[in-house]
Amino acid sequence: MAVEETRKGAPQGEVPEDAATGCPGVEADTAGKADSCAGCPNQAACASGEAANKGPDPDVLAIARRLKTAVKHKILVLSGKGGVGKSTVAAQLSLALSANHSLDVGLLDVDVCGPSAPQMLGVSDEEVRMSNSGWSPVYVEENLGVMSIGFMLPTKDDAIIWRGVRKTGLIKQFLRDVDWGELDYLIVDAPPGTSDEHISLVQMLAESNVDGALIVTTPQEVSLIDVRKEINFCRKSGTRVLGVVENMAGFVCQHCQGCTDIFFPSSGGAERMCKEMDVPYLGKIPLDPSISRAGELGRSVFQEEGNAASPGVGALRKLVAKVRVTVGDLNKSEVSDEKSSEAAKVGNVSS
Numbered sequence: 098m099a100v101e102e103t104r105k106g107a108p109q110g111e112v113p114e115d116a117a118t119g120c121p122g123v124e125a126d127t128a129g130k131a132d133s134c135a136g137c138p139n140q141a142a143c144a145s146g147e148a149a150n151k152g153p154d155p156d157v158l159a160i161a162r163r164l165k166t167a168v169k170h171k172i173l174v175l176s177g178k179g180g181v182g183k184s185t186v187a188a189q190l191s192l193a194l195s196a197n198h199s200l201d202v203g204l205l206d207v208d209v210c211g212p213s214a215p216q217m218l219g220v221s222d223e224e225v226r227m228s229n230s231g232w233s234p235v236y237v238e239e240n241l242g243v244m245s246i247g248f249m250l251p252t253k254d255d256a257i258i259w260r261g262v263r264k265t266g267l268i269k270q271f272l273r274d275v276d277w278g279e280l281d282y283l284i285v286d287a288p289p290g291t292s293d294e295h296i297s298l299v300q301m302l303a304e305s306n307v308d309g310a311l312i313v314t315t316p317q318e319v320s321l322i323d324v325r326k327e328i329n330f331c332r333k334s335g336t337r338v339l340g341v342v343e344n345m346a347g348f349v350c351q352h353c354q355g356c357t358d359i360f361f362p363s364s365g366g367a368e369r370m371c372k373e374m375d376v377p378y379l380g381k382i383p384l385d386p387s388i389s390r391a392g393e394l395g396r397s398v399f400q401e402e403g404n405a406a407s408p409g410v411g412a413l414r415k416l417v418a419k420v421r422v423t424v425g426d427l428n429k430s431e432v433s434d435e436k437s438s439e440a441a442k443v444g445n446v447s448s
């Protein structure tokens with residue numbers, strides 16, 4: 098039915114068999130970019146021009162030249178809903194990886210409406226510089242660079258009131274024009290949801306060998322509903338789901354050690370949803386004051402004094418190791434060695 102409707106609206110021969118309802122046709126200027134293209138299996142091929150044999154989009158190729166081989170692992174950090182801790186996970190993952198001085202790490206914050214990486218990495222007063230080879234990231238450490246639209250706003254309180262096209266244009270520029278050099282990891286903090294910017298991000302990276310997406314949720318059904326959509330979006334766009342991490346899952350009282358579910362998992366939480374949707378579950382991170390304090394102060398939660406025993410830190414540490422195993426940077430035996438190595442606790446195992 099959907100395909101029939103589609104075919105009525107587009108010139109003969111231009112609509113793929115499995116096209117989504119409202120397909121504008123593979124030759125159209127809006128091919129792969131129209132609202133109706135969201136979730137269509139041909140979206141990336143149409144957007145790149147491949148479906149119409151127009152040849153791939155030159156920007157997609159330019160991004161691939163920059164990132165495909167120079168950056169070993171590219172991980173998108175996604176969430177269905179805002180405020181679930183996506184930027185916190187992206188920032189702490191970057192900080193934890195870069196604690197291993199043999200790893201070069203970049204954090205690209207393309208959450209254009211709520212850029213928080215500069216604050217979470219403690220570099221909000223820095224400015225981005227332009228060089229002959231592109232924009233230079235701001236360096237938190239010698240082996241940790243960050244790029245965010247937050248650096249380009251005149252003041253911290255300025256809002257970005259841009260239409261979708263301009264936002265997606267900026268994301269494209271960030272992917273194409275930031276000179277990261279060689280990296281072991283590029284962590285991309287994406288906008289929440291499955292918005293236009295989000296779709297463009299995946300399209301723009303279509304030729305860059307992205308490892309996959311790490312999806313952050315809270316235990317509540319309101320967040321899980323959106324995560325299911327996010328997982329379906331990943332499937333349709335050919336993005337591997339590296340796993341789902343359940344953030345803010347319980348609060349452990351520092352006085353009595355009792356655990357309270359602040360965000361009640363009414364439908365069984367993320368673990369059950371992962372089983373139902375057949376995607377990896379990467380574990381829980383509790384609500385932990387040491388995590389929010391580290392984010393506020395722009396520091397690594399792993400290196401803050403007195404945090405070693407806090408439940409959130411242990412959970413984040415396990416997550417970092419699981420992510421490294423999932424992308425093939427560590428094997429499981431190296432992870433078990435981690436338990437006896439203090440340095441390895443922040444993912445500091447030679448790769």
Ligand SMILES: Nc1ncnc2c1ncn2[C@@H]1O[C@H](COP(=O)(O)OP(=O)(O)OP(=O)(O)O)[C@@H](O)[C@H]1O
Pocket residue numbers: 176178179180181182183184185186208211213289344345382383384385386388389390392393409
């Ligand atoms: N496990 C946690 N324990 C304590 N505080 C947390 C935890 N995770 C996140 N937070 C806090 O929750 C707030 C929201 O987190 P964050 O900004 O990372 O969410 P987000 O999903 O990136 O939001 P947005 O999509 O709106 O950018 C922050 O103040 C952060 O410090």
